[in-house]
Amino acid sequence: MISKRSFLCSTASAGLALVTGGLVAPARAEAQFPSHAVKWVVPYTAGGATDVLSRLICQYLSDKLGQAFVVENKPGAGSTIGTQAVISSPPDGYTLLLTSTANAINASFDPTLTFDFAKSIAPVAGVARIPLVLVVNNELPAHSIAEFIAYAKANPGKLSIASSGIGTSLHLSGELFKAMAGIAFTHVPYRGSAPGLTDVMSGQIQGMFDNVTSSFELVRAGKLRALGVTTRDRSEILPDVPPIADTLPGYETTSFYGVGAPRDTPRDVIDLLNKEINAALADPAIKRRIAELGAIPITGNASEFGAMLAGETERWRKVVELSGTKKE
Template identity: 75%
Template sequence: MSADQNSLGATTISRRAWLHSAAVALLGVRGVTPARADTYPSHPVRWVVPYTAGGATDVLSRLICQRLSERLGQPFIVENKPGAGSNIGTQAVINSPSDGYTLLLTSTANAINASFDPSLPYDFAKSVMPVAGVARIPLVLVVNNDLPVRNVAEFIAYARTHPGQLSIASSGIGTSLHLSGELFKAMAGIQFVHVPYRGSAPGLTDVMSGQIQGMFDNVTSSFELVRSAKLRALGVTTRERSETMPEVPSIGDTLTGFETSSFYGVGAPRGTAKEIIDLLNREIVQALVDPVIRQRLGELGAIPMTGNADQFGAMLAAETERWRRVVEISGQKKE
């Protein structure tokens, strides 16, 4: 064999080896997602709750995580990352690898912040993939027992005859509780003073004491106070009555078109494998139809949300648009 032939053969082998290694690399890149999906989960999964521990978000998350841990054979660990109206926890998930091992408890705050916070450093819709809905929780307008009103119509009439004398608490500026009150104020054509608190508990305390006259709050944290007659409930914010407070009418019965609620779901960083998304969705939906979990959700005043990932994504888009309109109507924005 001549030197030229030997050189040609070496070149051919070299090219074949290069093509082979390139093909393996390409297949590896393309195949890494299905391979992960086939073995998922192989180690613990972080479930980031962008709120402090102890509230309804914690209870909901731990219920689902316990079920996922049992079903999938790896711990699903709740990790609280509060701050900046859920933005700190949300951004931590967005910046995590898209491998299914970091999940986000999504909420109404994500839908609100898209329009309420002009300085938001991310586009939630483009950065987070919807996985599954978990629950929707109605809000309720509660007032101090000494306020001489028994229903929504009387509350509106009282506000009109006592301009500037009503104070309404919320769990913070830009929350669903705050903006529900602002929407109510705009639609009813009344005025009241908004008093933000760091969470709903101190606000409810001041409503009970009479320092504040009323508050929009999740039924989860207020229904026991209503049941024990420490507060008076005037109306729920959902179109239908709440099973937790069946005797309380919908605000929309008096103020036509008024409707808000809080919702919770699960998201993952953009790029997470569809197989992983589908697996998590199936398991979460199965958890939500379990009688024990449904009963616990009912005790919290929560309405389970089932459906596939695409349906949850459509709901997220609809809620983002709903709250965009509320922000626009109320004229409220983060400064």
């Protein structure tokens, strides 16, 4: 026979076990990040360097952290639609943004923005920089930056330069070049890089500033001529192409990508993501694939990436002012 006292004690002990094993343990598991899938928003259409970089890192994070990191493409309005979607998400680390040069440019280029990017997004980690390159039609009688500038000055009104759209890094890199070189040309915006490159190859357009990722194979195949890269150093996938800065000292632009989260995302979550993204960038297979794209990894802590974002935003503000171009 079990006494009433023994029964009550046993029942209390069992209840305590339920609390500690059934309620507290799940609470601890819920507090551990990540406890479910993480959404990685790419504010561009699928395909291209943004998708390749995102999927490489998301696969690494999924394997390392034991939860799915899922790429979700939200294109439109020069990256604004995807950016707004992340800004409006809960600040819990489960919605991330692939930040880019477009965010730095739009801060001054787009007066219609309903948010302050610098105040709305918490910097998490850098991903990569991609140099741009000035490519021209093979029939253009210019084989260097100096010759291109001389040709432009001797043939006013004859040069047309393509871009992937007004207000893009490709467009504004051309505007900066034009101002620093003291030349004039007609800007022709396209919906993306590919149609612009096609018209440069055909001769309808004489040249284009483009990411090396989408143009280096055309250069290697002899379908386009590369005159100069926009970085201070040569690109590893176009080692024979000198920097534009060799002719125009101080000239420098790049496309960059990184990761951001909604403001007020917990610091421990940001630090964990930063640590693992940096580990991904150090992974030999990922490093090799990034190099194949002509990209340069951006490593460092979240604060360093935040400082880089601020610097890029100021850099592009000056270029936007120089170009005199704003979104209408």
